[in-house]
Amino acid sequence: MSTGIIEVPGMIALRIIRWTAWALVAVVLFGAGAIALGWLQVEKLGLRAQPTVTSSGVPAVGGPFSLINHRGERVTQDTFKGKPTAYFFGFTHCPEVCPTTLFEMSQHLKELGQDADRLNVVFVTVDPERDTPELLKTYLESFDPRIVALTGTPEEMAAAAKAFRIGYRKVPTEGGDYMMDHTSSVIVTDAKGDLVSLIDYHEDEATALAKLKKALAL
Ligand code: NI
Numbered sequence: 001m002s003t004g005i006i007e008v009p010g011m012i013a014l015r016i017i018r019w020t021a022w023a024l025v026a027v028v029l030f031g032a033g034a035i036a037l038g039w040l041q042v043e044k045l046g047l048r049a050q051p052t053v054t055s056s057g058v059p060a061v062g063g064p065f066s067l068i069n070h071r072g073e074r075v076t077q078d079t080f081k082g083k084p085t086a087y088f089f090g091f092t093h094c095p096e097v098c099p100t101t102l103f104e105m106s107q108h109l110k111e112l113g114q115d116a117d118r119l120n121v122v123f124v125t126v127d128p129e130r131d132t133p134e135l136l137k138t139y140l141e142s143f144d145p146r147i148v149a150l151t152g153t154p155e156e157m158a159a160a161a162k163a164f165r166i167g168y169r170k171v172p173t174e175g176g177d178y179m180m181d182h183t184s185s186v187i188v189t190d191a192k193g194d195l196v197s198l199i200d201y202h203e204d205e206a207t208a209l210a211k212l213k214k215a216l217a218l
Contacts, residue, residue: 061195062087062186063163064185067124067152070136075150077193084196084215085120087187089166091127091180092139097201098123099142101186106144108209115216123149126168126182128157190218 066076086105090098102123111114121144125131128151133140136149151157161168169184186199188211196215199208 021096024157031102049176056100061163061165062189062193063159065156065163067150067156067160068133070133070140070149072133075148080120081193083120084117084191084212084218085122085189085193086122086199086212086215087122087164087189088166089124089126089161089164089182090184091125091182092131092135093127094180094182096183097182101184101201102143102147104205104208105186107205108212109144109146111205111209112212112216115213118216119212121147123147124157124160124166125149125151126161126166127180128152128154145216188212188215191217 021209050053062077064077066074069075088098088105090101092098105121109119109121112119123140125136131149131151133151133172136151140147150160152160160166164187166183168180171179171181173179184201186208188196188199190196196218197211199211
């Protein structure tokens, strides 16, 4: 049994609970909205922070580097912009993969004819301790004269390898000598330095050539 005296404070209490509940809902909704806007903002900033990610979802490969070419000149990523570029990382003491790749790249340049002059082919050493500009110059004499070779300090080389997502490590051999394990893909970029495709070691001639032609056609 309820009387008016008891009922009125009860209704007031109920109203206070309802208002408090609505206020809480409003706070939660506002908070969720603010978080959602924050996420959108973060996403936008994230995209701006990675300008090399293309709409096709190609991962960012390549980036700033500063090295010395086989003529002893300082070069950067900008040196090779304006033309598509095929980058290959290796070392002159390599018994098979590097000479084979550079021989095949020389063949591709020959196949491309006049178009070859619109393509940079860059060999970057992962063994700067032994691969001086002078040694690289001598090494390149076995391949197409348009191929450029780069070296630098171990730190400069490490930064370039990291930018191109190239893995490498020193492997000691008998007699205190060493070999270098290294990623053997050729990285093909467009004239702006953005990744177009990768040419794998032992990829057939026609496929490799098609990839270079694709970069030249962009
Ligand atoms: Ni090699």
